Each structure stands twice: as C-alpha cells, then as structure tokens.
Amino acid sequence: MTPTSAFHLQMRPDNIGVITINVPGEKINTLKAEFAAQMMATIAEARRNAQLVGLVLISGKPDSFIAGADISMIDRCRSVEEAAGLSRQGQEVMASLAALPVPLVAAIHGACLGGGLELALACDARICSLDDKTRLGLPEVQLGLLPGTGGTQRLPRLIGVSEALTLMLSGKTLRAEQARRLGLVDEAVPQAILLQSAIERVLKGKAGPATLPTRERLIQAPLARHALFAFAKRQTRQKTQGNYPAAERIIEVVRIGLEQGARSGFDAEARAFGELAMTPESAALRSLFFATTAMKKEPG
Incomplete structure (x- = not known):
C-alpha cells in the first residue's frame, strides 16, 4: 500500500500552489528520507499547471513548521558512505527547489x-x-553533526559568514524578530495573515541575491575572511578542548564553500556529515537526545 504523502498541493484560482506539510500520525513535522520522492512528486504536480505563478510551503501542524530531521534515520546508518548518501539526497532535493523557475516562499x-x-x-x-x-535555528552541532542538506553553504550567502558561523557553532535558536533583523527571514507578521503575506510575496516574483550588511561585505575580502576563520577556529578549540569535532568541521566546510565555490562546499558538507555521524561523540549526543525526549513523554 502506498504511504499517505506528507505533502498536499492545493491550487488557488490565482494559479498559486499552496503545499501543506503534514506528516501523517505525528504531532510535529520531521523530515524523513522517504519524503524526498513525495516532495518532488508534489512539485511536479504543481508544475503541470502551465499558468503556475508560484508556490507557498506551509505546515499543517498547529505548532511546528518542520522541527528538524528524523534523528532515528541517521542512527540507522551503518557507514560513512550511507550517512553521506542521506546528506546528498537531501542536498539534491533542496537544489531542485532552489532552481524552480517560479518563486517559492x-x-x-x-x-x-x-x-x-x-x-x-x-x-x-x-x-x-x-x-x-x-x-528558527540550526542546532545540529548539539548532536555532534553539521547541517547536511545545504545549510552550511546557503546560510553564509544569505546573512554573511560571521553571523552564519555564530548561529551554527552555538546551535542557538532565534525568535521571529531576531530572525528578521538578521535577514534570515524577509518578514515577521501576525499568524492570522501569514499565508496571505506569503502569497503577496510570491506575486512579487523571484528574489535577487541577498544584500549583506556592510560589516559582512567587508569580511568577504580574503585577508579579513582568513582572520575570521582563524579566530573562529581558535575560539572553538578553547571552548571544546577538541572534544566536539562537529564545531571545527562546520568552520572547515563553510571555508571550503566560500573559497572553492558552492559545489566544493556541498561535497565537503556531505562528506563531513557522513564522517561526523559515525563518530562516538555524535552517537553519545544522539543517545542523550533520545533519552531526554523519552523523559519528556513520561507522565509527571
């Protein structure tokens, strides 16, 4: 029997497609490997409409957009290659979304x-x-991992390398207004007008590249960037004493993407994700995550 898709497309009279993400039988949305085919099938369905203006992605859950990847699928990986393959599969889906000829909000x-x-x-x-x-946030470092579906490459290009490293190395989460001020989101609006605001944004057409703040643009210069990476590495080693390899790999992968181009960055990201997933540090942190989650479910 074909599993119920987590993605449902509704075409509006104005030829804007609204894709609702709603994982069947779960309280929150988490990403699973099998969703790659489901999402691409939903996008293909929308693109069969020759008059398609654009797409909006929204959650069908009351309190979550997508709370992250399903950690258990990483736990089931038995080799670096298998874990890196999960990363590459996710990267391919994200690349397909980024390459859509119509706006996606x-x-x-x-x-x-x-x-x-x-x-x-x-x-x-x-x-x-x-x-x-x-x-909003990228807390993978807290599981001994790094963002594995393009986050290490897209975030620095959106908000600047300095801010991106801070967010990824700390794993901290941002509230709506903090995310807006940082440029992580374009608008923060009351929930009652969220969908309408997204539709209005679709009607503006495809967005151009992000304009970075002056400070972040200055850091793009080779000497300044070299100094930033050296400082980030030194500070990270002081904090982690070498016990958390994910932090240093994040710095390395971001640097490769900026110095050698996005393609090299994506390759480095997938390879680092696979290697980190197999480390004893990540295995221990994931076990702690599962134990903490189980405790929260216990009555009382």
Whole structure:
C-alpha cells in the first residue's frame, strides 16, 4: 500500500500552489528520507499547471513548521558512505527547489529547525509568524553533526559568514524578530495573515541575491575572511578542548564553500556529515537526545 504523502498541493484560482506539510500520525513535522520522492512528486504536480505563478510551503501542524530531521534515520546508518548518501539526497532535493523557475516562499509558524530551516533556506523568501512558538535555528552541532542538506553553504550567502558561523557553532535558536533583523527571514507578521503575506510575496516574483550588511561585505575580502576563520577556529578549540569535532568541521566546510565555490562546499558538507555521524561523540549526543525526549513523554 502506498504511504499517505506528507505533502498536499492545493491550487488557488490565482494559479498559486499552496503545499501543506503534514506528516501523517505525528504531532510535529520531521523530515524523513522517504519524503524526498513525495516532495518532488508534489512539485511536479504543481508544475503541470502551465499558468503556475508560484508556490507557498506551509505546515499543517498547529505548532511546528518542520522541527528538524528524523534523528532515528541517521542512527540507522551503518557507514560513512550511507550517512553521506542521506546528506546528498537531501542536498539534491533542496537544489531542485532552489532552481524552480517560479518563486517559492516558506510560510513559517512554530519550530523551524535543522533540516526544516535548510528547506526554508532553499526557498526564494521566508516569512514567519510573530508567535512565541516560532523559533528558527540550526542546532545540529548539539548532536555532534553539521547541517547536511545545504545549510552550511546557503546560510553564509544569505546573512554573511560571521553571523552564519555564530548561529551554527552555538546551535542557538532565534525568535521571529531576531530572525528578521538578521535577514534570515524577509518578514515577521501576525499568524492570522501569514499565508496571505506569503502569497503577496510570491506575486512579487523571484528574489535577487541577498544584500549583506556592510560589516559582512567587508569580511568577504580574503585577508579579513582568513582572520575570521582563524579566530573562529581558535575560539572553538578553547571552548571544546577538541572534544566536539562537529564545531571545527562546520568552520572547515563553510571555508571550503566560500573559497572553492558552492559545489566544493556541498561535497565537503556531505562528506563531513557522513564522517561526523559515525563518530562516538555524535552517537553519545544522539543517545542523550533520545533519552531526554523519552523523559519528556513520561507522565509527571
């Protein structure tokens, strides 16, 4: 029996497609490997409409956009190659979304974390609700991993390398207004007008490249960038004492992408994701995550 898709397309009279993400039988949306085919099938369905103006991605869950990837699928990997393959599969889906000829806008309410934020980064624009439940971030470092579906490459190009490193190395989450000020989202609006705001953004057409703040543009110069990476590495080693390899790999992968181009960056990201997933540090942190999650489900 074919599993029910987590993605549902509704075409509006104005030829804008609204794709609702709603993982069957789950309280929150998390990304699973099998969703790659489902999402691409939904996009293909929308593109069969010759008059398609654009697409909006929105969650069908009350309190989450996408709360990250399903950690158990990483736990099931038995080799570096298998884990790196998961990363590459995700990168391919995100690249397909980023290459769409029509605008794609993420309408974010609730948790937008890890792979969920990476999905939003592949969109032309991001609009989030001002609700207190809305949180955005890339917390993979807390699991001994790095963003593995393009996040290490897209985030620096959107908000600048300095801010991107801070966000990824800390794993901290941002509220709506913080994300807007940083340029991570284009608008932060009341939840009641979230979908309408996203539709209005689609009607503006494809977005151009992000304009970085002056400070971040200055860091693009080779000497300044070299100094920034050296400082980030030194500070990270002081904090982690070499016990958290993910932090240094994040710095390395971001540097490769900026110095050698996005293609090299994506390759380095997938390779680093696969290698980190097999480390004892990541295995221990994932076990802790599962134990903590199980405790939260216990009554009382």
